[in-house]
Amino acid sequence: MVLFGLFKKAKLVKLRGLRENKKYGIAAKSLKELIKKGCDMLQVPFPGSRVCLYEDGTEVTEDYFENLAFNAELVLLTKGQDWKGFVCDVGLLLGLSDKHTDVLIESAQNLLTDEHSEKKRKILKDLLHNLQDNSEVEEREEDDDWFQGIESRFKTKSAYMKFNCENRVRGYMKDVEGYSSKIQSAKVQKEYKQIVDCMVEKLKSAKYNGCYFDRMENEPNRLCTKEGWFSCQGAFDKEKCSSLHSINPYGTRESRILFSTWNLDHRIEKKRTVIPALAKALRGHKSGDINWEYFYRLLFTLANLKLVHIVCHKKCAHDLLCDSRKIYKKRKMIN
Numbered sequence: 191m192v193l194f195g196l197f198k199k200a201k202l203v204k205l206r207g208l209r210e211n212k213k214y215g216i217a218a219k220s221l222k223e224l225i226k227k228g229c230d231m232l233q234v235p236f237p238g239s240r241v242c243l244y245e246d247g248t249e250v251t252e253d254y255f256e257n258l259a260f261n262a263e264l265v266l267l268t269k270g271q272d273w274k275g276f277v278c279d280v281g282l283l284l285g286l287s288d289k290h291t292d293v294l295i296e297s298a299q300n301l302l303t304d305e306h307s308e309k310k311r312k313i314l315k316d317l318l319h320n321l322q323d324n325s326e327v328e329e330r331e332e333d334d335d336w337f338q339g340i341e342s343r344f345k346t347k348s349a350y351m352k353f354n355c356e357n358r359v360r361g362y363m364k365d366v367e368g369y370s371s372k373i374q375s376a377k378v379q380k381e382y383k384q385i386v387d388c389m390v391e392k393l394k395s396a397k398y399n400g401c402y403f404d405r406m407e408n409e410p411n412r413l414c415t416k417e418g419w420f421s422c423q424g425a426f427d428k429e430k431c432s433s434l435h436s437i438n439p440y441g442t443r444e445s446r447i448l449f450s451t452w453n454l455d456h457r458i459e460k461k462r463t464v465i466p467a468l469a470k471a472l473r474g475h476k477s478g479d480i481n482w483e484y485f486y487r488l489l490f491t492l493a494n495l496k497l498v499h500i501v502c503h504k505k506c507a508h509d510l511l512c513d514s515r516k517i518y519k520k521r522k523m524i525n
Contacts, residue, residue: 199219200217200218200219201217201218201219201224201255201258201260202215202216202217202260202261203215203216203217203218203224203258203261203262203263203264204216204261204262204263204264205224205228205231205241205264205265205266206244206263206264206265206266207232207234207265207266208265208266208267208268208271208273210232213263214228214231214232215261216228216231220252220255221241221250221251221252221255222252224241224255224264225239225240225241225266228241228266229266232266234266234268235268235269237269238268238269238270239266239267239268239269240266240267241264241265241266241267242264242265242267242273243262243263243264243265243275244263244264244265244273244275245263245275246274246275247265247272247273247274247275250264323438323440323441323442323445324336324441324442325417325418325438325440325441326417327347328346328347328348329345329346330344330345330346333347335442335443336440336442336443336446337350337443338443347418347440348404348405348406348440351403351404351405351418351439351440352397352400352401352403352404353400354400354403354450355398355399355400355401355402355403355404355454356397356398356399356400358454359393359398359399359400359454359490360398362460362489362490363389363390363393363489363490365460365461365465366386366389366465366489367386369382369465369466369469370382370383370386372469373469375473378469378472378473381472381475381476381477382468382469382472382477384477385468385472385477385480385482385485388477388482389482389485389486389489389490392483392486393486393490396490399490399491402454402492402497405417405418405440413492413497414438417438417440418438418439418440418441419436419437419438420436420437420438420439420449420452420497421434421435421436421497422434422435422436422452422497422498422499422502423496423497423498424496424498424502425455425498425502425503425504426455426456426457426496426498426504426508426510427504427508428502431498431499431502433499433501433502435499435501435502437449437452437499451500452497452498452499452500453497453498453500453503454495454496454497455495455496455497455498455503456488456489456494456495457494457495457496457508457510458488458494458508458510458511458512459507459508459510460488460489462507462508463508463510463511463512464485464488464489464494464512465489467485467511467512467517468480468482468485471517471518475518478519479518479519480517480518480519481516481517481518481519484512484513484516484517485512488512
């Protein structure tokens with residue numbers, strides 16, 4: 191047995207310590223020898239130390255050691271330390287403070303230079319895109335690139351994003367106004383226009399709900415975080431986005447442009463359902479009979495609007511109807 195140990199071929203592995211990127215090549219004929227050499231190399235105490243696979247955190251036993259692959263990547267753990275696999279490195283990466291961003295950018299750029307796999311290049315490019323954003327700055331003079339193609343009257347990112355949302359909502363109002371030409375009855379058309387006028391006034395007082403995209407607004411009134419991150423709310427028939435789509439249009443010009451492909455989607459459809467239902471409700475009724483604020487909420491507010499990534503925007507018929515109990519105003523009982 192002694193002679194067998196003398197002629198046994200040493201295993202060559204790559205060993206690192208917990209939270210260390212540098213790897214050391216170590217040759218050892220047994221697990222005990224590997225741990226001893228690793229402890230000496232990393233200057234950590236030998237008692238209680240153990241070795242596990244970098245990939246998934248599996249602890250290496252003597253039997254496992256015999257079957258280790260050439261240059262297997264291992265992590266040396268001292269007493270009380272734990273390693274769940276390389277996912278821990280991702281956790282460490284996400285936990286780094288902003289002061290390490292430059293280091294991460296440099297590392298990603300170096301990897302990108304030498305990487306030939308298109309899939310890995312895409313991952314690195316996405317990482318760089320998110321690391322190099324300027325979402326923390328607000329003024330035009332601080333991020334001139336973000337404002338390329340935007341009128342000079344906009345001095346802050348929030349002002350432009352607010353205007354962007356207002357424009358979308360104004361578009362919805364144009365659809366409402368334009369429908370009047372499709373109404374055959376002059377009487378119904380007149381009543382319809384009176385309701386539209388009420389909606390316009392209410393929208394003006396609400397500043398066309400531009401607050402939804404303005405990160406400077408109070409939390410209940412905006413759809414983003416205070417940093418400017420928006421999350422997809424999922425398709426009209428889903429509770430949430432299973433793909434976890436998110437974007438920060440405040441970060442880069444590219445993100446701002448991509449955000450224009452996101453939709454404020456009407457769950458109960460605007461053109462197919464809500465507007466026709468309003469016009470139909472006026473047949474035989476006056477504008478004063480209609481609960482127009484219910485229709486207002488469906489057309490212009492988050493009561494019926496969901497912010498969705500283009501992939502989650504289903505253009506099929508939603509087959510959702512207005513609530514018939516809310517179309518007309520409740521009649522007051524006279525004693």
